[in-house]
Amino acid sequence: MTSFDGAARLLGRLGRGASLAARTALPVDTNPVPADWTHVTKVDPEDAKKLPLLYPLYLRHTSAVSVGGSADVNAANTEETFDLLGPASVPVFHEPSGPRHVTPRTREQADLLAIPEVLNGDSESLVGQLGEGAEYIREEMVPEMLRERLPWLPAFATGALADFATSWLLADAVFEAYVIQNPDSAAAREANVAESDLLSPREAKQRGMAAERHLESELVYLEYSGTYGGDEAAETLDAISESLTWSRLWYGGGIDSRKRAEAMLDAGADTVVVGDAFHRVADEEAELCERAADALDPDADPSAVREWVAENVAVADSNAAAYLATIPGAPDPERLARRYLSATVRTWLRLRAHRAAADDRRGDRPDLGADLRRALGPDLFDGLSEADAALVRRNLTALLRASRADGTDEAAHRRDGSKPSADEAVATHLGLTFSA
Template sequence: MTSLDGTARLLGRLGRGASLAARTALPVDTNPVPGDWTHVTKVDPEDDKKLPLLYPLYLRHTSAVSVGGSADVTATNTEETFELLAPSSVPVFHEPSGPRHVTPRTREQADMLAIPEVLNGDSESLVGQLGEGAEYMRDEMVPEMLDEKLPWCPGFVADALADFATSWLLADAVFEAYVIQNPDSAAAREANVGEADLLAPREAKQRSMAAERHLESELVYLEYSGTYGGDEAVRTLDAIADGLTWSRLWYGGGIDSRERAEEMLAAGADTVVVGDAFHRVADEERELCERAADALDPDASTVAVREWVGENVAVADSNAAAYLATIPGAPDPERLARRYLTATVRTWIRLRADAEASDGERGDRFAGDDLRRALGPGLFDGLAESDAALVRRNLAALARDGERLDSDCAERRADGSRPSADEAVTTHLALTLPP
């Protein structure tokens, strides 16, 4: 061993020692996942999982947005979801369920890449996917990026850069250690988690400690995926929290009220994750806006629309209020829900009227001219100026998307194809314009 090799190894040991001390002994927080995130909204790119029309109003109250899902997710609909969320006012990170969902475009747009590791699934779910992902990055994604940015680079240099870039991308990612406790969920099927694989609280604690100390997972995620864990989850969270010193502890599953969110946070979770409750807002507003379009004049005032919403929606029991109630910091969810539903209805009836006036020339997507008219004066009366500005920014981004597609200037997708005009990111919205 040369003296240079020995020096490098010594520096490596010193670096590991300093990192360990920072995590365990020093009064500093080195975890890259912010500790003040108490609520994360999970947006599923699956085509059937829609977003509310004025989704930035709802998302401004959450701590961060996670993009990912377990079924019918592709690189294409993942990229489109990131495009849609680009104007949001909160961090948006990527939680891929497959290696090929990560593309150069998603890496550019995501504030963070969170790679799942299932602690109670089969070995494929823990190391198989990671191995496939590392190979994909090293042999395909990174060389493509280098070829685009450094086409003049010699082959032997490109190979060395590809090795370094792959290791850097993985080192820069956040690793998310899952304990999946609902065997009937899509996540469980993906990871081959059955009844026999469910963990008792102490077992969950032990595996979480291994994830923190050996796998160096920045996150430990207790996942009930669509069902509420209740007392069992409380006991498990309490046990896991007792064993962790550095990793963040997240809980997901069945959070649809403030009571449930607060129960999981009190049990030891740093963050609650909400997905279905958010997508249900979109399903609710679609039915509401269809009725409103038949009952209200496109130029109806904010007061008239608010009165109509009050007469036709039990706002306190609405999905809009339920989602907002899951966010501990959201003040008066019922009042916010009434305000946001009113703004949604008013925006929608004007967009619909503009589309009908165009004799169907624009099809079923939001065209730039429609959105410019929707940005007219007085449309967002009743919203706080900060909320109105957020919505205007989002609608303007959708208008630009329409123009980008119409002018055939769309960037190529990961498979080399170009999205057509009928495939705008706005297909992820619950409301589409009539033909």
């Protein structure tokens, strides 16, 4: 061993010691996942999971948005989802369920890449997919990026840079150690978690300690995926939380009310993750706007729309109020839900009227000029950041462009298998389209 090698190893040990001290002994927080994220909204890219028409209104109350899902997710719909969420004012990160869901576009748009590790699944779910992912990054993704950005790079340098870039991308990612406790969920099927693999609170605590101290996982995630863990989950969270000093502890599964969200936070979770409750808002909007279109004039003023919503919608029991109630920092979820549902109805009525008038003037395509903002009314954007308001305008314009004169969706008429346009992708992921 040369003196240079010895010095390098000493520096390596000192670096590891400094990192360990920062995590355990020093009064600093080196975890890249912000400690003030108490609520994360999970958006599933699969086409069946829709977004509310004015989703930036709802998402401005959450701490961050996670993009990922366990079924019918691919690189294309993941990129489309990031295109929809990336310009929003809320942080957006990526939780891929497969290595090939990570692309150069998603890496550019995601604030964080969270790589899953299932602590009570099979070895494939812990290290198998990580190995597959490392191979994909090293042999496909990084070389493609280098060819696009550094086409002049000689071949002998490509391999070394690819090795470095692969290690850097993985070092820059955060690792998410899952304990999956619902064997009937899609996540359990993906990780081969059976009834016999479920953990007691003490066993979950031990796995959490291994995740933090050996795997150095930034996140430990107690996952009930679609069902509420209740007292059992609370006991497990309490056991895990007392053993963690650096890793964040997240809970996901069945959070659809403030009571449930607060119960998991009180039990020791740093963050609750909500997915289905958000997507159900989009399902609710389609039926609501259909009823409103039969009852209200297209140019109904805001007060008339609010009155109709108050008289015809049980807002307290709505999916909109239920989702907003899961966010501890959202004030008066019922009031917010009434406001947002009214804004959605008014927007939809005016958008339909604007499109119909444009069809009369221009034939098969609506006029998408500067009058769109005037047609919607400037008060729609009250309270939205400039970025979120621009995102709403972009999406509404895309819906108009993607629609046909006969009132159906352009993407539904595609028969040649060609890639949909950006406007068609927006229409695919929003719950309200002109075919509804």
